[in-house]
Amino acid sequence: MSDFDYDLFVIGGGSGGVRAARVAAGETGAKVALAEEDRYGGTCVIRGCVPKKLMVFASEYAHAPAEARAYGWDIPDGTFNWSDFRGKLEAELDRLEGVYRKLLAGSGVETFDARARLKDAHTVELSTGEVKTAKHILIATGGRPVRPDLPNAHLGMVSDDIFHLDALPKSVLIIGGGYIACEFACILNGLGVEVTQYYRGAQILRGFDEEARGLIAESMKQRGIDLHVGTDIVEMHRATGTDEDGMTAPVEVDQYGAHPEDGPGNGPIRVKATNGNTRVFDAVFFATGRKPNSDDLGLEELGIETGRNGQITVDGYSQTKVPSVYAIGDVTDRVNLTPVAIREGMAFVETVFKGNPTEVDHELIPSAVFTQPELGTVGLTEEQARDQEQIEVYCSSFRPMQTAFAERPDRVLMKLIVSKATRKVLGCHIVAPGAGELIQLAGIAVKMGATKEDFDRTVAVHPTMSEEIVTMRNPVRSA
Incomplete structure (x- = not known):
């Protein structure tokens, strides 16, 4: 019989913490508990990626009637009803939170709707007054937006x-x-x-x-x-x-x-x-920055190091200076993206519960910015690349067919950064509608080490915006 209440206690019910908890319990048979003081799903599901993307979708319909009329449709301008949208949004977030709770319960994870802080290297104290022990503790408390130091x-x-x-x-x-x-x-x-x-x-x-x-x-x-x-x-x-x-x-x-x-x-x-x-x-x-949620977790008393912004210091295996305590996700302030937190949670389980020491590769991570138009990016920027080696820049900017026909001024950008020495594509940057979808696939090629000639050998899909990625034959500049 174990000397501890649990094999693993996870503090934080966001994407990273939930993934680590349910995989450890469901795939290794570990006895796992998780505490979350707010809503399950964390920043991404409740107050970040998911509701933001739904708002992006809603906002993109603003230009749809005018564009449709340019294509012959008799469609009047509409009005946006925030109240109706917000009601559906809240219902969807409630549904997703329920999904997260069911995933944990289905994996056998015991959950506590409470704040948890470290009492010692193997003990957590809950805001309910309960005290629980665990062989391993995983901190996955995420981050929060901060206001500037300004009166009012x-x-x-x-x-x-x-x-x-x-x-x-x-x-x-x-x-x-x-x-x-x-x-x-x-x-x-x-x-x-x-x-x-x-x-x-x-x-x-x-x-x-x-x-x-x-x-x-x-x-x-x-x-x-x-x-x-x-x-x-x-x-x-x-x-x-x-x-x-x-x-x-x-x-x-x-x-x-x-x-x-x-x-x-x-x-x-x-x-x-x-x-x-x-x-x-x-x-x-x-929108002036975010801060890791590391306050009042009992870190200082245990000698767990934090950085200037409050981020928990960990090694490549997400382990702190206290061997039984690990941390993943935004609270470590490494790469603050939901899929990265999930990867870190999976790597933690591989390392600690499956006996397969696994570090997360934080290089060449594709990401998207959901502006209008979107930005999809992977690898080095032109500025970063030219500081480290000689490069060629392949770039094309143009008005896409769909909006040009509607006489809108929108422009898109397709850009590749190529090493002169190895011919590898060091970076890919796309500014266009759907750039987030495009960069996921381009990211695979860049991660595999594809060369510019590999891109050139790929036949274009016509007529599309993205065909420019494989048809740019001559560099616009070298650096």
């Missing part, structure tokens, strides 16, 4: 709040230039909200290919998003009434800066920017 920042929304609005604001200021900021700028614009976006950097989507970033920024402006780069917020206040200049004036607040109606989404909010402009918005949305 509590007035602004973060990504967690957007799905719970009673009504869409008429105008919104989005602060940030990363993928979350840009995705929601496109979503809200498509749903009829007047969107302004401030980003303090020189160009949005830092870290992605520069040419792709530029095309997306231009496309966002063409769609009506008021994008300002090199711009940040200086101050913000709750605003009611009108001052002598005709501007909405800030209300009086208490000594703590609070007002009875304070809270995200309860605008209007008066904002002063670094460019000197002062404007009033119905809502402010901060």
